[in-house]
Amino acid sequence: MAGEAAKMPDHERAYRRLREMVLYGELAPGEPVTILGLAERVGLGMTPVREAIRRMTSQGALVFKGNRRVEVPELTLAQFGELAFVRRSVEPELARRAVENIKETHIDGLAAEDAAVDAAIETGDVRGYLEHNHQFHARLYALSGAAVLIAISEILWLRSGPPLRVMLGRHGTANLPDMHREALAAMRAGDADGVAAAILGDIEQGIAQVTRSLS
Numbered sequence: 001m002a003g004e005a006a007k008m009p010d011h012e013r014a015y016r017r018l019r020e021m022v023l024y025g026e027l028a029p030g031e032p033v034t035i036l037g038l039a040e041r042v043g044l045g046m047t048p049v050r051e052a053i054r055r056m057t058s059q060g061a062l063v064f065k066g067n068r069r070v071e072v073p074e075l076t077l078a079q080f081g082e083l084a085f086v087r088r089s090v091e092p093e094l095a096r097r098a099v100e101n102i103k104e105t106h107i108d109g110l111a112a113e114d115a116a117v118d119a120a121i122e123t124g125d126v127r128g129y130l131e132h133n134h135q136f137h138a139r140l141y142a143l144s145g146a147a148v149l150i151a152i153s154e155i156l157w158l159r160s161g162p163p164l165r166v167m168l169g170r171h172g173t174a175n176l177p178d179m180h181r182e183a184l185a186a187m188r189a190g191d192a193d194g195v196a197a198a199i200l201g202d203i204e205q206g207i208a209q210v211t212r213s214l215s
Helices: 002-007 010-023 035-042 046-058 077-098 104-123 126-142 147-171 180-188 192-214
Strands: 063-066 069-071
Touching: 010 035, 010 046, 010 126, 010 147, 035 046, 035 069, 077 126, 077 147, 077 192, 104 126, 104 180, 126 147, 147 192, 180 192
Parallel strands: none
Antiparallel strands: 063 069
16 A cells, blocks of 8 residues: 555645545644645645645635635534435445445455444544544445546545544544444345445434534
8 A cells, every 4th residue: 555655646645645634533624724734744745735735625625714724614514414415315326336346355344444443433543433434435435336426425525524523522432333234234145225225324323423513
């Protein structure tokens, strides 16, 4: 993986690193950061970081605040509700389509991610939870081959991930439910509708928790 990253153009490396910082809670919503500060944290030059920031702002994951500062936007309850509406449509369909291409090795990898999610919940590791929960979904959706829907889902996660981080910061990882095991069981049975239903139930649980926190 490190070798692959070394071969990427600097602007792509900067984008992927900034994306992780947003997805996994390293940048808090509403906290302004300087472009220079981001370049130092990413370990790359100002030009590729600026390009990555422009890409992130076009996706709504960052906003310019003037004076060479950017921040992760703070979502209102209504805005989060819009994201939730689209997630309910897009993500179960991605999961359904993934079953057509899924192999036992894929299921084993997803099960490993789920085990890492459970371990993070048990130890109170918020960043670990965010990372492995995202990877479980992203790896499953990638198997769908539905490029347009995958691109939409990536933007949805970039926008809805920060409020989840805020909720976890307030309440911790205790009592975090998920339906990954149900999804895995349906994958092993080749039940596309069952996988879609489990993923819908999974994201509904997360949506309900964040909605309560935003309220």
